[in-house]
Amino acid sequence: MVDEQIEEMNLSRINAWISKSDSAKDKFDKFISLFIAYNMFYNLYAKSKNENANLHENKKNALAVNKLLVLTPDNHKLIKNFYNCLKPNREFIFHLQNRKKENLILQLKNDLCSMKNRKDTKNESQLLQTALECLYTIRCNLFHGRKGIIPKQEKLMDKSTPLLKSFLNMAISKYTQQD
Numbered sequence: 001m002v003d004e005q006i007e008e009m010n011l012s013r014i015n016a017w018i019s020k021s022d023s024a025k026d027k028f029d030k031f032i033s034l035f036i037a038y039n040m041f042y043n044l045y046a047k048s049k050n051e052n053a054n055l056h057e058n059k060k061n062a063l064a065v066n067k068l069l070v071l072t073p074d075n076h077k078l079i080k081n082f083y084n085c086l087k088p089n090r091e092f093i094f095h096l097q098n099r100k101k102e103n104l105i106l107q108l109k110n111d112l113c114s115m116k117n118r119k120d121t122k123n124e125s126q127l128l129q130t131a132l133e134c135l136y137t138i139r140c141n142l143f144h145g146r147k148g149i150i151p152k153q154e155k156l157m158d159k160s161t162p163l164l165k166s167f168l169n170m171a172i173s174k175y176t177q178q179d
Helices: 004-023 027-049 058-068 073-086 091-095 104-117 121-144 151-178
Strands: none
Touching: 004 027, 004 151, 027 058, 027 121, 027 151, 058 121, 058 151, 073 104, 073 121, 073 151, 104 121, 121 151
């Protein structure tokens, strides 16, 4: 439902932001550039599904990309590394609560544990959804939280960026194969 020319232009801009992230030296610049690419992508994806999609429903659109993701050994490892960065840092528990005050770190832990014994697409989907929600919450906290980056946030961005890039590349690849 998206005009082909507009879609190509948007995909080109998305790839430009990914390149900007790749060349950035600063952890904040890497993460934010990648998230801008992700933001553009999830709005493009929402419009492709429904031309009347409300682009102000950012979280809903961001999490809908989950439908394009598959749990691979590589991104499973990235999710584990991401979780291991969060686990020892109790202060992140507050920072990774969504508006309903659900502890996303605990949810991520539970989702990872449920994947240990079962290979089940429902569990995979839930793990990917929780990881996306964590990434989205980190973005929201950076944009709307305290200004200035502290070392703990740098460590969090350092572990978040490869996970976000993995998800974004997979989603773009699946999206462009659908055409």
